[in-house]
Amino acid sequence: MAGDRLGFIDRIAERAAERRWKRRAAEAETTDLDQLRGRRGAARRLKRHLDDFLHVADNRLALPAIGNTAFPRPHDADWAWRPELWRGPIPEPGIASVQTQSTLGREATLFHDCTTSELTLRQIRNMREADLAPFGLRLDVFRFDGSYLSLAVDLPPDAAFGLKRRHLIRLETIVEMEKPIEIFVRLNVKHGPNVEQIVRELPLHQEEIRVEFDLAYTKLNEKRVEKLWTDIIFEGPQMNQVILRDLTFSRRPRAEL
Known part of the structure; x- marks a missing residue:
């Protein structure tokens, strides 16, 4: 009974707030x-709370399940993660004529050196039955007069916590392209003033597209790890459309020798 009464009071308060903001508008x-x-x-303060609420609510209510963190991973993994762009809707889902260092969401940044940008970046809804990720990321490239194009994805603090040289870090993705290109992934690990970098080419010809970064071949200072991206x-990439479905x-x- 108490719960019903509180729910009734909440509904009255919400309707009153809605009428108030409708009147103010x-x-x-x-x-x-x-x-x-x-x-x-x-x-603006209210909008921040509403955006946070909508992000979580959409995560839980949409199909395929928004917010889904389930995906195949090594049985002995001690950390696993899907970035927000592939996990849930973001407030501003797309950018046209993308300028360098433009961000989409809180974790992804596009870098290029084009004189004139003919790039678009957009979060799209995955609708295929085979997709575990509820969202994908579409990159459209028309004329491209630059020398590089890269998407930086910041990993969360959990990725750096307890990181050791004996760790292997795996990246898995699903890629669709209008025409074949080469895609490379560089892992960056900041430790103190230094940054360790490992580069791998995505095996786009394989059914499962994954790469692993072995930290044993770096000079990582385990006591000073700050962040990864x-x-x-x-x-x-010119005249192409690339979709990262996941x-x-x-x-x-790594197994002890």
């Missing part, structure tokens, strides 16, 4: 500027 053209400034600040590098990472310790 209608009055915005004539509201005193000082009052309008205060209402704008309140609206990857650069997905597209070679000769992108996942996992980490596992």
Whole structure:
């Protein structure tokens, strides 16, 4: 009974708040500027909470399951992760005429050196039955007068926590292209003032597209690991459309010799 009463009160409060903001929107053209400034600040604060709520709600309610973190991973993995672009909807799903260092969501940044950008980047909904990731990322490239194009994806702090040289880091993806190109992935590990880098080419001809980065071949200072990120590098991308249907990472310790 108490729960029903609280739910009823919540519904009344929500309807009152909705009416209040509907009225404020209608009055915005004539509201005193000082009052309008205060209402704008309140609206922005409310919008942040609403965006957070919608992100989580959409994650849980859409199909295929938004927010899905399930994907095949090594049985001995001690960390696994799917970035937000492939996991849930973001507030601004696309960018046209993408300028270098433009971000999409909180974790992905596109870099290029084009004089004139004829690039678009957009989060798209995965609808195929085979897709585990609810969203994909589509990159459209028309005329390309630059020398490089890369998508940087920041890994979360959990990826760096407890990282050792005996770890293997795996990246798996599903790629669709209008025409074949080469795609490379560079893993970057910042430790103190130094950055270790390992480059692998994606085996696009294979059914399972994955690469592993073996940290044993680096000079990683395990006590000073700060952050990790990857650069997905597209070679000769002009007049092409590339879709990353999924992108996942996992980490596992190498078997003791």
